[in-house]
Amino acid sequence: MPWEETEQYIRSGHRSPEEFQLGSLRTVVLSEREGIKAVVGKPKGKDTTEVQTYLFDKSKGWTVEKAKAWFDKHKKDKAVRKHVSAIMPFKVLEKIVDKPLKIRGVAMTAGMSRNFNIYTPEELQAFTKKLVSAPVYVEHVAVPNAVGKVTKTEWDGQNLWYEAEIYDDEVAAKIRKGLIQHVSVGADYEAIDLSDGKVPHGLHNAELSLVAVPGIPETNIQVLEKLHAKEQNFEPIIAGEYVLGFYQDAAAFMPEHFSTIWLDKDNGVLAIIGKLRDEPEIQRVQSIFFSKEKMWDENKIRDWLLLHPHYTAPAGVSVPLQTPLKGLEKMKEKKQLSERIWTREYIDNLPDSAFAVILPGGEKDEEGKTVPRKLRKFPYKNAQGKIDLPHLRNANARVPQSEIPEEYKQKAMRVLGSVKKRLGIGMLAEEAKIVEQNEQDSGENEEIALEVAEEPTMDELIASIEEVVDKVNDAVNALTTRIERLEKLVGGKLEGKNVVEGLLKNSKSMIPVEDAIKMIQNVLPSPMVERSWGFGPQRLCQELRGVVLKLRKRVRKDERTRKAPI
Numbered sequence: 066m067p068w069e070e071t072e073q074y075i076r077s078g079h080r081s082p083e084e085f086q087l088g089s090l091r092t093v094v095l096s097e098r099e100g101i102k103a104v105v106g107k108p109k110g111k112d113t114t115e116v117q118t119y120l121f122d123k124s125k126g127w128t129v130e131k132a133k134a135w136f137d138k139h140k141k142d143k144a145v146r147k148h149v150s151a152i153m154p155f156k157v158l159e160k161i162v163d164k165p166l167k168i169r170g171v172a173m174t175a176g177m178s179r180n181f182n183i184y185t186p187e188e189l190q191a192f193t194k195k196l197v198s199a200p201v202y203v204e205h206v207a208v209p210n211a212v213g214k215v216t217k218t219e220w221d222g223q224n225l226w227y228e229a230e231i232y233d234d235e236v237a238a239k240i241r242k243g244l245i246q247h248v249s250v251g252a253d254y255e256a257i258d259l260s261d262g263k264v265p266h267g268l269h270n271a272e273l274s275l276v277a278v279p280g281i282p283e284t285n286i287q288v289l290e291k292l293h294a295k296e297q298n299f300e301p302i303i304a305g306e307y308v309l310g311f312y313q314d315a316a317a318f319m320p321e322h323f324s325t326i327w328l329d330k331d332n333g334v335l336a337i338i339g340k341l342r343d344e345p346e347i348q349r350v351q352s353i354f355f356s357k358e359k360m361w362d363e364n365k366i367r368d369w370l371l372l373h374p375h376y377t378a379p380a381g382v383s384v385p386l387q388t389p390l391k392g393l394e395k396m397k398e399k400k401q402l403s404e405r406i407w408t409r410e411y412i413d414n415l416p417d418s419a420f421a422v423i424l425p426g427g428e429k430d431e432e433g434k435t436v437p438r439k440l441r442k443f444p445y446k447n448a449q450g451k452i453d454l455p456h457l458r459n460a461n462a463r464v465p466q467s468e469i470p471e472e473y474k475q476k477a478m479r480v481l482g483s484v485k486k487r488l489g490i491g492m493l494a495e496e497a498k499i500v501e502q503n504e505q506d507s508g509e510n511e512e513i514a515l516e517v518a519e520e521p522t523m524d525e526l527i528a529s530i531e532e533v534v535d536k537v538n539d540a541v542n543a544l545t546t547r548i549e550r551l552e553k554l555v556g557g558k559l560e561g562k563n564v565v566e567g568l569l570k571n572s573k574s575m576i577p578v579e580d581a582i583k584m585i586q587n588v589l590p591s592p593m594v595e596r597s598w599g600f601g602p603q604r605l606c607q608e609l610r611g612v613v614l615k616l617r618k619r620v621r622k623d624e625r626t627r628k629a630p631i
Contacts, residue, residue: 068129074102075132079118084108090117097320100125101135165213165230166237172196172218172227172250172273186222192252192268193220199271201229203236203245212236215273229273236275249274307335307354310366317342317380318351328376333359334369341380350376368454371488407456409584411448413438419446421460422477424469442469443477445484452484455594461485462591534605537612540581544619547575551626578620585613 069076082090090106100122108115119136121127173189201213212233219226229248231237239245252268318339328334333356341347353376355361355369370377417423417435421443427435435441443460447453464477588609589595595606 068133070129073123075121075123075127075129077119077121077132077136079104082106082117085117092120095119100127165232166240167216167228167230168240168248169226169228170248171224172248173225174223188268189225190220192271193218193225195252195269196225196227196250196271196273199273201231202272202274212275215271227273231275240275245275247276249276306357307333308357308361308366309352310355310361311350311353311370311377313349313351313380315339315351318349319345323351328353328373332356333361336376349378349380351380353377372454407444407587409580409587412444412587415441415444415446415448416450417441418450419444419448421445421464421480422469422473424473442467442473443481445481452488457481457484459591534609534612537581537585537609540576540578541612541615543575544578544616548619548623551623578616578623582613582616585609585616 068078085106085108090104092102092104095101095103102120102122104117104120105115106117119132121132121135173192196215196218199215200211201215202211213229213231213236215227215229217228227248231240236245251272251274253270319342322340322345323337324339325335325337328336335354335356336350337352337354338348339351341349353370355366417433420441423435424440424442427437427440430436443464445453445457445460460477461481464474464481467474469477589606590598595603598606
């Protein structure tokens with residue numbers, strides 16, 4: 066198709082979009098500095114990505130003549146002359162002055178590189194032999210400055226290992242002194258796929274360069290005295306497979322100022338941050354990745370992002386972050402919980418508006434709260450009126466299993482479904498249908514601002530559970546004392562009544578056994594939530610269930626005693 070000129074771009078002679086698979090076309094930046102972009106996609110019947118057209122930004126001084134000259138020059142090259150690299154540490158295998166210095170290390174690893182290239186195991190395996198005999202440069206300087214060569218490579222299924230010889234004495238001395246600690250593999254590629262990152266194919270024209278990267282503790286090398294030193298234990302900062310959970314247009318950021326940090330290393334939450342193009346002094350999160358190994362799914366990612374809105378601040382909005390990005394890597398990690406401990410006392414003190422539904426038959430007390438309290442069902446807001454996500458999920462799961470009338474089940478589902486919709490949390494088809502019908506019947510479809518409470522830390526959870534366990538243990542001890550007194554007096558009569566009734570009539574005020582059981586059951590999470598916790602919280606849950614079992618045995622024994630003739 067012919068060349069075109071618009072108000073902003075000069076468009077090269079291009080192929081028809083009908084030649085490409087539907088939905089595969091997208092625009093990529095080839096050179097931010099020169100103002101060159103390309104529209105790429107997958108042709109029908111092919112799995113590789115090809116260029117459909119080039120776009121030349123007129124604000125960068127491009128004219129039709131200049132663009133055609135650039136196009137003709139680059140059209141001659143069958144391969145895309147684009148360089149990719151992956152920086153890795155290395156170690157010295159041999160340091161005898163009369164011989165070449167031998168170094169060994171990981172050249173590349175499957176996963177995402179710091180350049181945001183994604184290397185597949187199949188591609189690296191095919192590239193392994195092509196790296197043998199590749200020249201070794203210093204900082205990617207060309208042929209006249211080659212200081213060595215790659216002598217051996219090996220693929221272990223995850224990492225591409227190499228051995229190289231360094232012939233330049235000055236460079237070898239710097240390596241021995243630890244002044245040069247990393248290597249960078251460079252290569253050209255023939256094609257590129259775009260799938261939440263760049264996936265190069267057909268790597269060739271390999272080179273290995275010695276580079277001086279600022280010291281990162283995890284990637285420092287060790288200089289070894291012997292050839293057969295034990296293998297270095299090295300873990301790349303972000304190797305592995307990730308799910309893209311959040312993304313902002315890279316065009317809003319300065320291209321040379323991206324870096325990666327862990328937002329939650331234990332749970333595999335990784336972020337790419339950058340400096341804003343319009344405000345270079347401000348950093349924002351450009352994208353957030355979630356490790357597949359940590360079993361992240363769509364719902365978990367959505368909830369995590371909802372609980373951490375400061376990480377998803379738009380690049381064009383000046384919003385102060387709760388935690389400075391530069392300090393995140395040094396910040397002590399705090400595990401987030403999936404359940405908050407609400408005691409019966411806490412729930413009873415909540416306002417009526419914190420519940421999804423209130424059954425009929427009650428009255429309002431002086432505080433405007435329904436009594437009896439048991440008529441209020443499915444709490445999902447805290448005392449401050451904020452949405453509590455764990456209890457929202459818990460209420461949502463309990464409604465279908467509850468034994469309340471169907472009319473009130475539907476009402477509760479409408480309330481909870483409406484809240485989930487406004488928060489952007491996924492709904493089941495049945496919930497969505499109920500919410501949609503309710504909006505049509507009531508004519509209400511306005512947006513209401515909702516506040517979401519942050520979930521407690523693990524320390525807060527354990528402290529809350531221990532406090533409840535102490536109360537339950539005190540109740541159990543009190544009940545044990547009462548049972549022992551009862552056993553001593555069995556066979557006698559008190560005022561013509563049952564022994565137990567007589568004892569309890571004038572006894573000190575104590576918590577009813579059934580209330581104690583309910584308190585414990587309110588503390589216990591669902592089995593699914595419990596399985597997602599660590600060993601400590603799971604052990605506490607087991608102890609609580611043991612207390613419930615003991616209390617129920619005591620209740621049955623008490624009932625048998627009450628019914629027995631005296």
